[in-house]
Structures are given as structure tokens and as C-alpha cells.
Amino acid sequence: MGYPKKEAAGPDPQAPLFLLLGYSQSFYLPKRPRVADNAHMPNMSTNSANHGIPLSQPNISKLEEEMVLEVLRSGRLSIGPMQERFEELVAQRCGTTHAIACSSGTSGLHMILIALGIGPGDEVITTPFSFIASSNAILYVGATPVFVDICPTSLNAHPGKIEQAITPRTKAILAVEAFGNPRHMDTYAKIAAKNEIPLIEDSCEALGTVYRGQRAGAFGRAGVFGFYPNKQITTGEGGMIVTNDDRLADTCRSLRNQGRAVTGKGSVAAGSGAGSWLHHDRLGFNYRMSEINAAIGVAQMMRLDELIQGRNDAADLYIERLLDIPELILPTVDDDCTIMSWFVFVVRLAAGYTREERDRVIAGLRIHDIGAGDYFPCIHLQPIYQRALGLPEGSFPIAESVSQRTLALPFYAGITKQDVDIVAQTLELMVSRENLSRRN
Numbered sequence: 001m002g003y004p005k006k007e008a009a010g011p012d013p014q015a016p017l018f019l020l021l022g023y024s025q026s027f028y029l030p031k032r033p034r035v036a037d038n039a040h041m042p043n044m045s046t047n048s049a050n051h052g053i054p055l056s057q058p059n060i061s062k063l064e065e066e067m068v069l070e071v072l073r074s075g076r077l078s079i080g081p082m083q084e085r086f087e088e089l090v091a092q093r094c095g096t097t098h099a100i101a102c103s104s105g106t107s108g109l110h111m112i113l114i115a116l117g118i119g120p121g122d123e124v125i126t127t128p129f130s131f132i133a134s135s136n137a138i139l140y141v142g143a144t145p146v147f148v149d150i151c152p153t154s155l156n157a158h159p160g161k162i163e164q165a166i167t168p169r170t171k172a173i174l175a176v177e178a179f180g181n182p183r184h185m186d187t188y189a190k191i192a193a194k195n196e197i198p199l200i201e202d203s204c205e206a207l208g209t210v211y212r213g214q215r216a217g218a219f220g221r222a223g224v225f226g227f228y229p230n231k232q233i234t235t236g237e238g239g240m241i242v243t244n245d246d247r248l249a250d251t252c253r254s255l256r257n258q259g260r261a262v263t264g265k266g267s268v269a270a271g272s273g274a275g276s277w278l279h280h281d282r283l284g285f286n287y288r289m290s291e292i293n294a295a296i297g298v299a300q301m302m303r304l305d306e307l308i309q310g311r312n313d314a315a316d317l318y319i320e321r322l323l324d325i326p327e328l329i330l331p332t333v334d335d336d337c338t339i340m341s342w343f344v345f346v347v348r349l350a351a352g353y354t355r356e357e358r359d360r361v362i363a364g365l366r367i368h369d370i371g372a373g374d375y376f377p378c379i380h381l382q383p384i385y386q387r388a389l390g391l392p393e394g395s396f397p398i399a400e401s402v403s404q405r406t407l408a409l410p411f412y413a414g415i416t417k418q419d420v421d422i423v424a425q426t427l428e429l430m431v432s433r434e435n436l437s438r439r440n
């Protein structure tokens with residue numbers, strides 16, 4: 001802390017921001033490219049003085065470059081040793097017997113649901129406060145997502161509401177660690193066991209998190225990680241299923257590889273009979289991960305501790321800097337979370353702020369070349385879900401109230417203290433401007 005929150009005389013809320021912040025105009029050149037609406041797309045820039053502060057940024061070192069070169073020079077670009085190495089590293093980290101690399105977190109979820117035999121007429125309980133992919137996978141298999149409201153602190157599905165939502169048609173709980181927060185995962189596992197249904201863990205946002213001695217991904221029958229470039233580790237695009245269930249693992253290995261029967265870690269037998277390349281046991285997909293993506297993944301896994309530490313450092317900087325701003329509610333981490341692997345840093349405007357005010361704060365940050373995102377709009381209110389399920393506004397009051405007041409700030413391993421300061425000061429001014437305009 002220790003930063004003066006306001007200038008002694010009090011800032012003029014209408015003054016240009018660069019004057020309020022005490023930056024030279026060179027920080028505030030209007031001709032610089034603005035952070036676009038698709039600000040969730042990682043901006044590769046590293047120098048805020050020239051290019052703004054991106055919402056997210058992959059952390060790629062020489063090691064990733066070397067590993068990719070190794071693959072390119074090997075001539076083996078798909079289904080090779082790099083994928084196996086990547087799978088081993090993830091399985092080791094999660095303490096599971098299997099890890100199955102795939103093309104994305106979404107394809108991983110899709111395969112798990114198919115492998116569990118979930119289909120039309122089945123219900124899967126899940127959260128409305130997530131990235132849309134977690135529910136889309138349920139629609140892909142023709143099942144019905146049954147949303148339950150969230151806990152306002154963890155932002156994960158409320159365990160009591162999950163129990164209430166269980167019916168004879170419930171075939172699984174699909175839980176999400178919102179923004180990497182693992183709270184309730186052990187409780188979900190108990191509810192699933194008690195009701196003899198599988199827990200599917202959408203851990204796309206939580207690689208590396210440890211909660212009550214258990215690793216994210218390993219709480220349920222199967223878990224899945226995503227490696228889009230804003231994640232803790234990236235492969236460009238990619239995903240990974242983890243499980244201790246041998247049959248489920250084999251089915252997923254087959255599903256990702258056009259329904260071929262697979263042996264061992266996914267190799268295909270020679271010849272033309274069962275188990276060969278042109279023999280297909282089931283309706284499968286091309287959900288494979290290339291060796292090039294896997295090479296990036298191996299290098300990133302070798303650096304996972306460093307990357308998690310970098311994200312923790314960034315979170316600490318934000319918490320220290322934002323803690324005393326009364327208009328903001330900061331994310332909290334449960335004491336039982338011994339390793340928190342932050343995905344994004346999402347703050348919430350205090351109760352009473354409206355969606356429009358939150359959107360103005362986001363727009364204001366973007367005008368100043370600071371990436372900001374409305375993580376996450378409620379899934380049930382998305383147009384496609386309105387058409388599919390028609391759940392009215394007000395169905396999940398906590399998720400809706402949280403969702404209209406949350407905003408994601410620039411966050412990645414290696415963000416500088418100077419950039420965090422710029423974000424914090426700008427945000428503080430934006431929220432106090434909103435505050436002032438509400439009172440006037």
C-alpha cells in the first residue's frame with residue numbers, strides 16, 4: 001500500500017487522465033492503436049509506454065523456441081514423442097495415471113461427455129458463470145445444461161444448489177474453477193459420489209492449483225485443461241484431459257484420433273485390421289494436438305512453477321495496490337488453497353453499480369490503452385442459450401449481479417509494477433468518476 005490514493009487537493013474528475021496520473025503526454029498519445037474490443041486476444045506487446053498494457057500475454061522463452069525447432073527438424077509433426085512427453089508432464093503434475101493431449105479445452109470436454117455416455121435426455125449440472133465452452137460441450141452431446149446459481153465469494157457453483165438440482169435425469173456435475181479458484185471442488189466430489197454420478201472438472205482456468213492437498217483436474221472422474229494463450233501455460237491452442245479411469249482414457253484417445261482403436265499411449269497398429277490406421281471403431285474426431293503445439297507445452301510445463309509464481313507476484317501487486325479502493329471488491333483465495341494458480345485478475349465493482357457503469361469503466365480503461373474484459377457474461381443470457389433454454393433474466397440472481405459488475409484487468413507473468421500502478425491509478429480514477437457521476 002503506501003500510495004497516495006488521491007492528490008492532496010482532490011482530482012478534477014473531468015481533467016484528462018494523463019494529467020491526473022502525472023504522466024507526460026507521451027504516455028497518452030491519442031494516435032496509438034487502441035486496445036480493441038477483442039481485447040481478450042493476447043497482445044504481444046511488452047512495452048506499455050509504446051503499445052498499451054494488454055489484457056493477457058503469453059510468456060515464451062528461448063526454451064519454447066528450441067523445443068519447437070527440435071520438432072521442426074525431426075520431421076515428425078504429429079502423433080510423436082513430444083505429445084507423450086507433454087502428457088507425462090501434465091499427468092505427473094496432477095498425480096493422475098492418464099493425460100490425453102487434445103486440440104482444445106473445448107474438445108477435451110466434448111470427449112469426456114461422450115466417453116461418459118452422456119446424451120439426449122440427460123441433464124448435466126453446471127455453472128452459468130463461466131466461459132461459454134463449459135456449457136457448449138453439454139449441448140454438443142444433446143444433453144441439457146442445468147444451471148445453478150453461484151457462491152458470491154468463490155464465484156463457483158453453490159454446492160447446496162447443486163444438491164437441490166439433482167434429479168433422476170442428472171448424469172454428471174460439470175464444475176468449473178472460475179478464474180482458477182478451486183473452492184468447493186472437494187464438496188462437489190462428495191456430492192457426486194453420494195449421488196453416484198461423475199464429477200467432470202473443467203479446470204481450463206486452474207492448471208497448477210492445489211486445494212486441500214488435491215490438484216486441480218484430479219478431483220473428479222476426469223478433468224480438462226485449456227492452453228489458449230491467456231492461460232497459465234499455452235500451446236497456442238490445445239487442451240489436456242486428465243483421469244485415473246483407464247477406460248475413459250482409452251475412449252478419449254480413440255475419440256481424438258478419428259475413432260481409431262488405440263493401444264498404449266495412443267499408438268496405432270500396423271496392417272489393415274482392428275487397431276490399424278484406417279480402421280475406425282467409433283465416430284471420432286480430429287481433436288489431436290500437433291507435435292509443434294506439444295513442444296511449446298513441454299517447455300511451458302518445465303517452467304510452470306516460474307509462471308505460476310509470476311502470476312502470484314502480479315496478483316500480489318494488484319491486491320496491494322487496490323485493497324483500499326472502496327468501490328472495488330477484490331478476489332479472495334481460500335486459506336486451504338496451498339497453491340493458487342491465477343488465471344485472470346478479476347475485480348468487481350461494489351454492490352449497487354450497474355452494468356452500464358461497469359461497461360463505462362472498461363471502455364475508459366481501453367481508451368487509455370489498458371486491456372480490460374467483462375469476464376464473464378452469464379451463459380444462460382447469451383443469445384444461443386436464450387434460444388436453446390429460454391431462461392429469463394433473474395433466474396440466477398447472484399451470478400447475474402456478479403457478472404454485470406466484474407472486470408478483468410491486464411494480467412500475466414512478468415507484468416511490471418509500473419504497469420500495475422498505471423492500471424490501478426487509471427481504474428481508481430474511472431471508478432471514482434463513475435461514483436461522482438452517480439452522486440451528481
Ligand SMILES: Cc1ncc(COP(=O)(O)O)c(C=O)c1O
Pocket residue numbers: 103104105106107130131133134176202204205225226227228238239
Ligand atoms: C472454463 C473454461 N472452459 C473451457 C474453455 C475452453 O478452452 P479452449 O479455448 O481451449 O477450447 C475455457 C477457455 O477459456 C475456459 O475458460
